[in-house]
Amino acid sequence: MDLETEAQIEAVLEGYASAGEGWIVRSDGLNCDEIYEPVADLLPVGATSILDLGAATGRDAAWLARMGHRVTAVEPVAELREAGKRLHPLEAIVWIDDRLPRLERLGAAMSFDCVLANGVLHHLDPTCQAVAMARLAGLLEPGGVLIASLRDGAGPPDRPAWPVDVAALIAVAEASGLDLLRRVEKGSIQPQNRALGVTWTWLALRRRPSEVRHL
Numbered sequence: 001m002d003l004e005t006e007a008q009i010e011a012v013l014e015g016y017a018s019a020g021e022g023w024i025v026r027s028d029g030l031n032c033d034e035i036y037e038p039v040a041d042l043l044p045v046g047a048t049s050i051l052d053l054g055a056a057t058g059r060d061a062a063w064l065a066r067m068g069h070r071v072t073a074v075e076p077v078a079e080l081r082e083a084g085k086r087l088h089p090l091e092a093i094v095w096i097d098d099r100l101p102r103l104e105r106l107g108a109a110m111s112f113d114c115v116l117a118n119g120v121l122h123h124l125d126p127t128c129q130a131v132a133m134a135r136l137a138g139l140l141e142p143g144g145v146l147i148a149s150l151r152d153g154a155g156p157p158d159r160p161a162w163p164v165d166v167a168a169l170i171a172v173a174e175a176s177g178l179d180l181l182r183r184v185e186k187g188s189i190q191p192q193n194r195a196l197g198v199t200w201t202w203l204a205l206r207r208r209p210s211e212v213r214h215l
Helices: 003-017 020-028 059-065 078-087 126-138 166-175 191-195
Strands: 049-053 070-074 093-096 112-118 140-152 178-187 199-207
Touching: 003 078, 003 126, 020 078, 049 059, 059 070, 059 093, 078 093, 112 126, 126 140, 126 166, 140 166, 140 178, 166 178, 166 199
Parallel strands: 049 070, 049 112, 070 093, 112 140
Antiparallel strands: 140 199, 178 199
């Protein structure tokens, strides 16, 4: 990444770090059943390994852990990681300080049955979005599922959002060994975002069983 891109990512992380307790309470209080309704039937069943990217307060990670999954929660903002550990002190959740697009601290040997990228890729510029998509594809076990929600609409001034070319990201995913299972357009569940016209595209993609993982 060049210095400008790194500075943009740092600005987003600083925005989340200063979001405050009110944001933490609101975010953690959102209903996961409602959030994941477009793709819930494609989530793995049973005790599987799941990577939750941009885990924030651990809301989604805790939801999955209570289903019996083992969750690796990646969150680069210390304030949110600490809130997550406090709010959801579950042994099934392992917290890691790492960041997109390269996820360098996860290591080349780690792989998962499911990878979640819920509301995170829009914080990267288009080039980094493509790098991240290829990296996530390489973290999946054969037959594993990647679920991503992609924002369409401006972000808050302190947490800016880049445009997301959904078709381009699907093309990167397919070139990286994934097949598209589902694409769903959905409005935001948050009233303030609906008022701003924010919508989301949900993608579910499966790693081809015959593909060799490339990290």
